Amino acid sequence: MADLAGGALSIAATLLAYALARRLAERTGSALVNPVLVAVAVLVAALRLLHVDYAAYDHGARWVGWLLGPAVVALGIPLAAQMDEIARRGRSILLSIVAGSAAGIAAAAGTAALLGGSRRVVLSLVPRAVTTPIALGIAERIGGIPSLSAALVIGTGVVGAVVGPVLLRALGITSRTAWGLAMGASSHGVGTARAAEEGEVEGASAGLAIGLMGVATALLAPVAAWVLEFAIGPR
Amino acid sequence: MRDVRSMLVCVKGAAAIGACLALGEAAARWLRLPLPGNLVGMLLMTAALRLRLLRMETVRPLGDWLLRNMALFFVPAGVGLMRYFGLLRAEWLPIVGGCVAGLLAVLLVVGPLQQRLEAGGAADG
Numbered sequence: 001m002a003d004l005a006g007g008a009l010s011i012a013a014t015l016l017a018y019a020l021a022r023r024l025a026e027r028t029g030s031a032l033v034n035p036v037l038v039a040v041a042v043l044v045a046a047l048r049l050l051h052v053d054y055a056a057y058d059h060g061a062r063w064v065g066w067l068l069g070p071a072v073v074a075l076g077i078p079l080a081a082q083m084d085e086i087a088r089r090g091r092s093i094l095l096s097i098v099a100g101s102a103a104g105i106a107a108a109a110g111t112a113a114l115l116g117g118s119r120r121v122v123l124s125l126v127p128r129a130v131t132t133p134i135a136l137g138i139a140e141r142i143g144g145i146p147s148l149s150a151a152l153v154i155g156t157g158v159v160g161a162v163v164g165p166v167l168l169r170a171l172g173i174t175s176r177t178a179w180g181l182a183m184g185a186s187s188h189g190v191g192t193a194r195a196a197e198e199g200e201v202e203g204a205s206a207g208l209a210i211g212l213m214g215v216a217t218a219l220l221a222p223v224a225a226w227v228l229e230f231a232i233g234p235r
Numbered sequence: 236m237r238d239v240r241s242m243l244v245c246v247k248g249a250a251a252i253g254a255c256l257a258l259g260e261a262a263a264r265w266l267r268l269p270l271p272g273n274l275v276g277m278l279l280m281t282a283a284l285r286l287r288l289l290r291m292e293t294v295r296p297l298g299d300w301l302l303r304n305m306a307l308f309f310v311p312a313g314v315g316l317m318r319y320f321g322l323l324r325a326e327w328l329p330i331v332g333g334c335v336a337g338l339l340a341v342l343l344v345v346g347p348l349q350q351r352l353e354a355g356g357a358a359d360g
Binding site for chain 2: 014015017018035036037039040043044047048054057058061062064065066067068069070071072073074075076077078079080081083089092093095096097099100101103104105106107108109110111112113115116117118121122125148150151152154155156157158159160161163164167168171173174175177178179181182185186187189190192193194196197203207209210211214215
């Protein structure tokens with residue numbers, strides 16, 4: 001019974017924090033006030049203040065997270081609606097994503113190694129370039145910490161949802177497919193949620209980018225791990 | 236009467252989305268695909284709509300609601316970052332540096348490259 005009440009409470013707290021964060025984002029109109037970022041910050045602060053551990057919170061809140069599955073499936077709807085537009089650009093999309101995947105792995109793992117990261121941290125950063133469920137599998141295979149990789153994917157996505165639109169505007173990106181692809185490829189689910197707010201072409205491109213990025217990184221990650229063996233030595 | 240009909244659309248939409256998700260999860264597991272089940276479900280949904288096995292009007296209302304609120308569904312996982320505060324404290328520089336470098340690299344490569352290829356590529360695809 002206490003379990004059930006606690007579960008309902010953490011769901012209610014999650015919805016409340018998100019609703020407040022969303023209202024704040026609308027009120028300020030600032031890219032820095034990302035609803036996910038604000039809601040997460042508020043909830044982490046509240047849990048720490050009240051000495052509630054993550055497991056107790058997650059017990060109820062994971063039902064909110066569970067809706068991510070149907071939401072990802074729903075990305076197939078704009079994708080189907082925009083298919084003709086996307087198919088015409090098929091070759092350029094594949095090329096951009098493969099280049100982006102390679103650049104992302106090299107930059108993340110390379111920078112972490114140069115800054116003195118431990119072996120497990122560097123290897124956990126290799127699959128950071130893909131969406132959470134795929135990252136778990138890749139990290140396990142090459143010797144990183146799976147749950148750290150997953151957490152870093154979300155963390156990067158939250159930062160990307162804030163920084164991405166600002167940077168893309170500064171770069172003069174006007175193509176809606178290029179905008180969506182860049183957001184989905186760099187910031188995954190959180191970036192795709194941001195892109196879906198922008199428009200249907202952006203949302204469809206971002207959803208597609210997650211899938212393609214997942215395949216490209218799954219294929220490139222073992223190569224990256226092999227190169228890192230030489231760079232930072234075997235375990 | 237209209238209320239009953241719109242409720243029926245939502246129920247049918249939920250059944251269609253649920254079926255794609257379940258089939259996607261099953262296919263990813265049994266065929267050992269390198270993709271998560273929900274992404275396979277997304278591709279199944281796209282295929283079903285393109286092949287007219289499903290009608291756009293059936294899945295639109297619920298689908299739009301899910302997409303509009305997608306950011307909310309990431310909040311619990313985001314709170315999960317608090318489990319790594321210890322490791323983050325010990326190795327924050329390489330972790331944050333690596334994440335930011337990777338993020339910027341992907342944005343800087345994919346956005347401009349795609350836009351340039353589209354501009355130059357009338358013969359694309």
